[in-house]
Amino acid sequence: xxxxxxxxxxxxxxxxxxxxxxxxxxxxxxxxxxxxxxxxxxxxxxxxxxxxxxxxxxxxxxxxxxxxxxxxxxxxxxxxxxxxxxxxxxxxxxxxxxxxxxxxxxxxxxxxxxxxxxxxxxxxxxxxxxxxxxxxxxxxxxxxxxxxxxxxxxxxxxxxxxxxxxxxxxxxxxxxxxxxxxxxxxxxxxxxxxxxxxxxxxxxxxxxxxxxxxxxxxxxxxxxxxxxxxxxxxxxxxxxxxxxxxxxxxxxxxxxxxxxxxxxxxxxxxxxxxxxxxxxxxxxxxxxxxxxxxxxxxxxxxxxxxxxxxxxxxxxxxxxxxxxxxxxxxxxxxxxxxxxxxxxxxxxxxxxxxxxxxxxxxxxxxxxxxxxxxxxxxxxxxxxxxxxxxxxxxxxxxxxxxxxxxxxxxxxxxxxxxxxxxxxxxxxxxxxxxxxxxxxxxxxxxxxxxxxxxxxxxxxxxxxxxxxxxxxxxxxxxxxxxxxxxxxxxxxxxxxxxxxxxxxxxxxxxxxxxxxxxxxxxxxxxxxxxxxxxxxxxxxxxxxxxxxxxxxxxxxxxxxxxxxxxxxxxxxxxxxxxxxxxxxxxxxxxxxxxxxxxxxxxxxxxxxxxxxxxxxxxxxxxxxxxxxxx
Numbered sequence: 274x275x276x277x278x279x280x281x282x283x284x285x286x287x288x289x290x291x292x293x294x295x296x297x298x299x300x301x302x303x304x305x306x307x308x309x310x311x312x313x314x315x316x317x318x319x320x321x322x323x324x325x326x327x328x329x330x331x332x333x334x335x336x337x338x339x340x341x342x343x344x345x346x347x348x349x350x351x352x353x354x355x356x357x358x359x360x361x362x363x364x365x366x367x368x369x370x371x372x373x374x375x376x377x378x379x380x381x382x383x384x385x386x387x388x389x390x391x392x393x394x395x396x397x398x399x400x401x402x403x404x405x406x407x408x409x410x411x412x413x414x415x416x417x418x419x420x421x422x423x424x425x426x427x428x429x430x431x432x433x434x435x436x437x438x439x440x441x442x443x444x445x446x447x448x449x450x451x452x453x454x455x456x457x458x459x460x461x462x463x464x465x466x467x468x469x470x471x472x473x474x475x476x477x478x479x480x481x482x483x484x485x486x487x488x489x490x491x492x493x494x495x496x497x498x499x500x501x502x503x504x505x506x507x508x509x510x511x512x513x514x515x516x517x518x519x520x521x522x523x524x525x526x527x528x529x530x531x532x533x534x535x536x537x538x539x540x541x542x543x544x545x546x547x548x549x550x551x552x553x554x555x556x557x558x559x560x561x562x563x564x565x566x567x568x569x570x571x572x573x574x575x576x577x578x579x580x581x582x583x584x585x586x587x588x589x590x591x592x593x594x595x596x597x598x599x600x601x602x603x604x605x606x607x608x609x610x611x612x613x614x615x616x617x618x619x620x621x622x623x624x625x626x627x628x629x630x631x632x633x634x635x636x637x638x639x640x641x642x643x644x645x646x647x648x649x650x651x652x653x654x655x656x657x658x659x660x661x662x663x664x665x666x667x668x669x670x671x672x673x674x675x676x677x678x679x680x681x682x683x684x685x686x687x688x689x690x691x692x693x694x695x696x697x698x699x700x701x702x703x704x705x706x707x708x709x710x711x712x713x714x715x716x717x718x719x720x721x722x723x724x725x726x727x728x729x730x731x732x733x734x735x736x737x738x739x740x741x742x743x744x745x746x747x748x749x750x751x752x753x754x755x756x757x758x759x760x761x762x763x764x765x766x767x768x769x770x771x772x773x774x775x776x777x778x779x780x781x782x783x784x785x786x787x788x789x790x791x792x793x794x795x796x797x798x799x800x801x802x803x804x805x806x807x808x809x810x811x812x813x814x815x816x817x818x819x820x821x822x823x824x825x826x827x828x829x830x831x832x833x834x835x836x837x838x839x840x841x842x843x844x845x846x847x848x849x850x851x852x853x854x855x856x857x858x859x860x861x862x863x864x865x866x867x868x869x870x871x872x873x874x875x876x877x878x879x880x881x882x883x884x885x886x887x888x889x890x891x892x893x894x895x896x897x898x899x900x901x902x903x
Contacts, residue, residue: 839871
């Protein structure tokens with residue numbers, strides 16, 4: 274008790290009017306962040322003062338400037354430095370001067386993977402440890418392990434390229450729209466960070482195309498989405514054409530976006546310890562916190578062995594409270610993903626906002642290995658909560674155990690989208706823009722059905738969307754779930770067609786010979802001025818019945834604008850990475866030429882980044898797509 278009284282007296286004395294005042298000032302810290310192995314400058318490194326929210330990021334030259342509030346009594350401070358693919362580092366600096374220099378060289382992080390070989394009796398006979406960095410080689414100088422090899426735990430669903438179909442036998446093509454963009458960031462991680470070609474099944478061409486923003490005209494009528502079409506010669510096969518079918522959702526001003534009820538479900542298990550996992554998750558959420566409004570609410574659920582609520586639903590204006598909880602998160606333990614999802618949905622339901630954006634945001638590497646891990650049970654839970662009005666967004670982080678297959682499936686079932694965050698730049702794109710603007714759904718269960726005119730088209734194939742195809746009868750079935758479109762979202766689909774009268778130079782799947790049925794012959798006088806007819810079905814966010822939007826596509830080539838040229842470049846690149854049997858004469862040289870023609874107004878630099886990625890692809894060992902690119 275005496276000690277407490279003495280402390281109180283001392284405190285009163287320190288703050289009394291007669292006590293000497295402590296001068297406050299700012300200490301400017303400057304420095305450069307570099308790679309310890311080769312001295313190269315590192316951009317997008319996060320530098321922050323330990324125990325505070327004071328932080329900054331290094332620029333393209335690795336330089337940073339950080340202003341630290343200090344008093345005459347402060348003599349030193351600790352800086353923490355985080356960068357994806359590098360070991361976390363810290364440095365102690367003096368605060369006695371007004372300007373301080375602190376250069377830091379980061380060490381590339383090394384991932385340790387283990388393989389256990391068991392005997393027939395089930396006992397471990399041999400244990401091998403394999404270490405590799407995020408760069409092209411291991412510390413021993415050998416190439417990093419092949420992600421498709423026995424050392425990798427990354428999981429991807431098998432993709433088989435869509436074939437050409439005969440219009441006479443299959444005149445309808447039906448699929449659900451897809452606004453996922455994870456594949457592009459994941460491909461970039463393989464090419465730019467790991468310096469190797471990605472597994473073929475990691476390349477979903479429709480996600481590569483839809484990663485980039487396009488300047489499509491806004492809808493002007495009663496529908497919240499508009500159909501925009503164009504036709505061009507296929508750059509990889511001059512005897513074929515490509516039809517672009519684009520859907521553009523209306524934009525909603527940020528002031529008009531309904532309030533959000535967000536529940537973050539964060540994986541804090543042991544597999545999330547790496548710098549490009551939980552530390553990047555925390556940085557990413559920090560970007561979103563600054564954009565939250567008072568009417569928004571945020572809760573945080575974590576799971577690692579058991580699930581727990583670490584932040585009850587909190588107003589978006591209480592930023593410091595949210596930030597403090599995020600900063601305290603640490604990784605450790607095993608993963609009970611199923612229990613965490615159930616708790617997150619319960620919290621979202623308790624704080625449900627009628628007419629608002631109710632969403633669970635799962636951030637994980639997808640390593641569900643303890644607890645409820647059955648895919649069927651999880652998807653049934655997500656579908657049930659989706660029907661109640663709470664959607665799911667899935668964000669993938671990290672590498673070596675990325676469960677791409679499961680995360681894509683969960684997002685599809687939850688009427689949400691799946692994104693992969695490979696660095697702080699991608700985090701800015703997702704958390705700084707998309708989660709605060711395009712996350713609000715303006716059209717749900719969006720389906721697209723194309724009817725081809727046999728007088729103008731003899732065969733077609735849909736480029737990508739292999740796992741989004743629907744039975745033709747599902748188009749008018751309002752009970753059949755499909756993808757959603759958020760405010761400002763655009764969806765681009767490409768059809769490669771063989772015009773009628775052109776000799777087919779590829780195999781075309783057609784109906785087998787039948788005893789009783791016969792494909793109808795083309796009637797005389799059939800109109801040839803239309804290539805196809807586009808039908809779109811969607812529901813308004815609070816509706817149960819769908820609405821129909823229709824548009825004919827003229828049978829004529831149109832001017833290839835910058836957006837179309839760029840989409841063709843990305844499609845060609847995807848086919849080359851997949852070694853698609855339909856890539857024709859595509860080369861990386863042609864991809865670069867198309868992409869340069871399509872740069873247009875590249876304010877965010879995403880298209881220029883694609884060009885750099887293509888140039889990096891040239892140097893990948895073992896990347897073979899034809900003699901010109903060897």
